[in-house]
Amino acid sequence: MNPTVQLFKSESFFQNNLKLFVNRCSEDFVVPFHAHEFVEYSYVAEGKGFHHIGEDIIPVHKGMLFVNPVGVPHVFRPATANVSEHPLIIYNCLFNSELIHTLSIMIQEAEIRNHLTDLEKNQIPYVSILDYSQRMEELMVKLYRESAIPRIGSSTILYTLVSQLVVTTYRHIYQATCNEKENTTDMEHILHYLDQHVNERIRLSELVNISGWSERHIGRMFVTHTGRTFGAYLQHLRIQKSCELLKNSQHKISFIAELVGYRDVDSFYAVFKRITGETPQGYRRNFRAEP
Known part of the structure; x- marks a missing residue:
């Protein structure tokens, strides 16, 4: 991986009042290793490949969602150079600090607002989630379709969809943390049992x-x-x-x-x-x- 990191600036993506950018793209070997001035939610919709993020290289496949904080360098690469027959399709949802402020007014739970602030200030690592229920894919598709053809009320719908994406993702993170704590407690019980027997x-x-x-x-x-x-x-x-x-x-x-x-x-x-x-x-x- 080339250690040079290109910075993607907000003005290149947010050219409307929404401060939100959603796209669907086929990844290639041209896009450079880059960091953002904004938060990015990326969903693997089709194909296989690799996600170079920070110092990690993660094999990716359909159903994987990544939440990339501000400033964390990354790039997706397809598994093969024959991208016409074996494309790696990614949905991206990008938003900056202004939209985070708007979402923080809409979202009632303090812990989720704090999560957004941590993403904005690069105070937590990237998040990787497997979308077993396909709920996140559904939200990403709706975001893409609504942003591609704006209509009356699109701003409200898009903000609502982004809020749902943030909350749904955070629920996965919270549940994983709870499961890990529960597993740790149960494992300590097993180790104690072995020690006594x-x-x-x-x-x-x-x-x-x-x-x-x-x-x-x-x-x-x-x-x-x-x-x-x-x-x-x-x-x-x-x-x-x-x-x-x-x-x-x-x-x-x-x-x-x-x-x-x-x-x-x-x-x-x-x-x-x-x-x-x-x-x-x-x-x-x-x-x-x-x-």
């Missing part, structure tokens, strides 16, 4: 029962929250507990293996050596030799 034979099916998640989802959550698979996390937890017992107790190693959930001492030795690089006896001896 490390001496038992634990299967994923038991975690399904205490969490209500599927085994597949639990597996994903372990990687997301711990950086390890369920099996790897459990092994590391057991070895961590065994290290504490080796340091702070006089128990036999075979008994320690049972206390941390190993019924087979040979398996315990093998996992302990693989994770710590030492045998259990060597670990205990080296710890006690330290001043």
Whole structure:
């Protein structure tokens, strides 16, 4: 990616009193990597390609919506140079600070008004949302059609549609945040359960029962929250507990293996050596030799 960033100015797009610009375009390799003086909502309507935004390169497909704050550089690129047969079609809705002020009068909720202000002042990162319900596509199409052929009352309709787009997008962001907090809380419950039952034979099916998640989802959550698979996390937890017992107790190693959930001492030795690089006896001896 060329590090040079071209600035797109407001006067090139907002040549009417609406301070709103909506278009539908086929992306190419000509438009430069650029930043804006305005907020941009971009919806992928057709095709596949890549969104170069900030320092990220994101594969894109139909149904993806991006909210780009003021000043964040980006550009869309199609997946192939044969854009006539495989176009990447994007709907864009652009608006500047003046329209943000107008929308802030229309929108009642303070948190959504603050969200718009943060976009205007480049105080939050870009937003990426998948439009499962196709509600955002519907709003983008209506915005494009109403702006393409202005009629009596078009200004009111366009402002209403933009407000709906902003609110609908914010609902997705808010719900995703709530889901993440809920998932984090539930995951902490699972990790606490493992910590308290490390001496038992634990299967994923038991975690399904205490969490209500599927085994597949639990597996994903372990990687997301711990950086390890369920099996790897459990092994590391057991070895961590065994290290504490080796340091702070006089128990036999075979008994320690049972206390941390190993019924087979040979398996315990093998996992302990693989994770710590030492045998259990060597670990205990080296710890006690330290001043």
